[in-house]
Amino acid sequence: MEILESAAEMRTLLAELRHKIQVYETIxxxxxxxxxxxxxxxxxxxxxxxxxxxxxxxxxxxxxxxxxxxxxxxxxxxxxxxxxxxxxxxxxxxxxxxxxxxxxxxxxxxxxxxxxxxxxxxxxxxxxxxITFIQALADKIVNLQENLIKQKKGGQVPHHPNTRYTIESILGEAPLLKVAIHYAERAARTPSNVLIFGETGTGKELFAQSIHNLSPRKHHPFIAINCAALPEQLLEGLLFGTTKGGFTGAIDRAGLFEQANGGTLLLDELNSMNMELQAKLLRVLQENIVRRVGAANEVPVNVRVIATMNMDPSAAIEQKKLREDLYYRLGVVTIRIPALRERKNDIAIYTTAFIKKYNSALKVKIKRISPGVEDIFLRYNWPGNVRELQHVIEGAMNLIVNEEEIEVQHLPMLFCANAAVSAESPREAAVRPVALEAGQTLGDQKELMEKTIIAAALAETGGNTTRAAGRLGLTRQVLQYKIKKYKLK
CATH class of the missing domain: 3.30.450.20 (PAS domain)
Known part of the structure; x- marks a missing residue:
């Protein structure tokens, strides 16, 4: 009997092992x-x-x-x-x-x-x-940079063709922003490296281009590379160049440091670069020489580096995302760009500028945002900062036909949902939407969106049901039914 039980257990075990092997092979x-x-x-x-x-x-x-x-x-x-x-x-x-x-x-x-x-x-x-496709994109970047530099040599232009922003492009009157602009203006006069940090969407590259175009280097190359966009193996060759025989299939090619000689190299999202490559970057900054991957000789370069980060440098150092010695070399001038939630009085300036921009692009004639939209904008925390505000304005203006004012119902649905979640008022906090659970349907999603938009309209009108119904294009009775249904009061 024990032998039979052992045989049965063995068969069960073998079946389980076969199943595991099939799972591993499928993976x-x-x-x-x-x-x-x-x-x-x-x-x-x-x-x-x-x-x-x-x-x-x-x-x-x-x-x-x-x-x-x-x-x-x-x-x-x-x-x-x-x-x-x-x-x-x-x-x-x-x-x-x-x-x-x-x-x-x-x-x-x-x-x-x-x-x-x-x-x-x-x-x-x-x-x-x-990474064949990524390598092809990297090669295109290098070729485009080379072509732009060749075009630049054909005649003087106000600034390098890789740039379009100047210091006048930076909008805003908030004291914290004015401090950052003042630092940028002062830094532009010198050849020292600059470190710019701020949240995503605050305008770090705008500041970098403005510094370049205000500096004596403005007629020389401005080259930008996103350190998070490429694998580190490609990034090294792209920055420093490659030499035939340096690795299998390598060719002789100048890197971005050599291409930016005399000008500015922007290293975007520097904290995404691995520590080993940061050490090689530090040597280039210290010695002003670059050695191509696989090469024995060194090439002198005269490049100003502007680096950007989406986090505080001290936090990046603590989290081992930034070498401390590299920070001291790069952060000769350090500029912090404040988040939009720290300067909400500037929202009106940006809103006016974006409406003007998209009036022309979309062939509409919007004059302003409604008081309700303004109230939502001022209460929202703007995690995507100025870039998010720009996208919200563009999205809203795509939904307008003959109106002259951006109303709550024109705002993108996802923004309305996010605004309801992050709202600061008790009324908006009370209607915070919940995440969909597994098994919920499209109808559930539509009800969630409807609840969010109705809550925003009620917030805009101070809880006035008649005015909210008018905003939403509903009868007062229908709106009261939906308010009761969603328990919004």
């Missing part, structure tokens, strides 16, 4: 990265579909085969998997450029690591991420 085939695993004899034991497509090798030609026999173009020395198997040391984030079996150029970032079991190397794992 491997769904991953958007290539996976290649060899055992300690060099035989492939895992080769997923993504890796097969990258290398244009059929899974049946690789799986279960000795690596070198399946891929005769490799050797013990050139294979990263066999190198890791032999040394027991990881090779991380290695960029590789190669032509696959279909003649297509592929760019990947590979990380290869030993598989350790009881401190013994039992195999090696390689993960490959296809």
């Amino acid at each position: 491997l085939e769904r991953l958007d990265v290539g996976i290649h695993v060899i055992d300690n004899k060099g035989k492939t034991i895992v080769y997923n579909d993504t890796m097969s497509k990258l290398e244009c090798c059929a899974t049946t030609e690789v799986l279960g085969k000795d690596l070198l026999s399946a891929m005769p173009h490799l050797t013990t020395e050139t294979s990263t998997l066999l190198t890791v198997l032999r040394t027991g040391k990881s090779l991380t984030d290695r960029q590789q450029n190669y032509i696959n079996a279909h003649g297509k150029q592929i760019v990947t970032v590979n990380s290869t690591t030993p598989l350790l079991i009881a401190d013994k190397v039992m195999g090696a794992l390689e993960i490959s991420k296809d």
Whole structure:
């Protein structure tokens, strides 16, 4: 009897193991990265579909085969998997450029690591991420920058073609903003590096371009790069340039530092750059020389760096997102741009400017926002700052036909929902919408939006049901029914 029970338990265990294997295999085939695993004899034991497509090798030609026999173009020395198997040391984030079996150029970032079991190397794992498209975009950035610089040499223009903002473009009268503008004007006169920080949407690049266009460098290149937009492997080559032979498929190409020589380089979202690359950046700033990836020689550069961050530098240093020594080198002049919620009196200035802009673009004739909209704007916290306000105005003006005033019902629905959540008044706090639970329907979503818009109209009219009904295009009786339905009073 015990033998039968043991056999039954064994069958159950085997069934569970088969199920787990099927789950793992399904996961491997769904991953958007290539996976290649060899055992300690060099035989492939895992080769997923993504890796097969990258290398244009059929899974049946690789799986279960000795690596070198399946891929005769490799050797013990050139294979990263066999190198890791032999040394027991990881090779991380290695960029590789190669032509696959279909003649297509592929760019990947590979990380290869030993598989350790009881401190013994039992195999090696390689993960490959296809960044061909990103590399192509990076190359386009470099080419466009080069073309703009060549065009610039054809004649003098008021400022570099990469820029369109000047110090006069910065709107606002708040004291905190005036301080930031004053710092920018003073900093423009010197060649020192500048660090600008503020929340998303506050206008950091506007300040950076304004400093450049007010400086003696205004007729020289202004080049901007978002440090969060590219993988660190591409970012290094893009900044410092590459040399043929520096890595597989590398070509001789100047980086953005060389292209910006004599001008300004804007490093947007600097806190997204990894610490190792920050150390290399620090050396360039200290020595005013740049060494291309894979090169032995150094090139002198004369570049002013303006860096931007969406967080306080002290917090970035504490969270290990910014090297302290790099901060001291970059933050010779540090400018903080205040959030819109800190200067709500400026909302009227921005609203007027955006209405004027979109009147022309959308062929409408809006004159103002209604008192109710103004009240909502002043109560809202604006997490997206000036950029969010601009998008709200544009969205509202797209819904207007013949009206001359932006009303509450013209405001984007999502903004109304967010405004209701972040409202400061007791009435608005009482109608805070809740997140949809699993299984709720489109009807539930529509009711949530309706509740939010009605709450905003009631807030605008001070709770006057008749006026709110008029704003919403409803009869007073229908509105009273909905107020009761949604328990808004």
